Amino acid sequence: MATLLNALVAIAAVTAALTATSLDRRAAVLLGATGSTVGAFLAWVIAPAAWAGAPFLPWLAAVLGTAVLVAGWSAVRLYDGVFAPPPEPSDDTGAVATARW
Template sequence: MAALGNALLAVGVLTAALTATALDRRTAALLGATGGTVGSFLAWLLAPQAWTGSWLLPWIAAAAGTVAVVAGWAAARAYTGLTRPPREHEDDTTSITTLPG
């Protein structure tokens, strides 16, 4: 039970640190909580004995998960095709007029 408390504390502290330093606090809270939880959960799935036996592993896993989620979010935001709707091309066929012969 102490390992779960340690993992929850790690997620909470990392989320609070990310939220305190971010400009968009709601997004930072969502990314921090999601990344920390997913990172800690994956570490527990991969090495449950090491995760429960170490006080440092949940912190490292939560930090790595948070960094991965923030990097993914930044990559998605940098790609404009994901965040902006497609632009309609202007029809320039009316700009050419023919004069009667």
């Protein structure tokens, strides 16, 4: 039970720290809560024995999970083509000529 409480405190602390230092608070809450929760869960799934024995592991997993999610979010936001609509096809109707006989 103490390990679960430690993980929840780590998730809340990482989310609060990211939100306090961010300009976009709503995105920071979403990224912080999601990244730290997924990071802590994956650490628990991958190494349950280490999870129970090391009190710092939930904190490390929460920070790393949030850092990976923020990096991925930044990469997607940096790439312009993800959210841009497809380009319009070229209109070549001006090249049509009529011949009069």
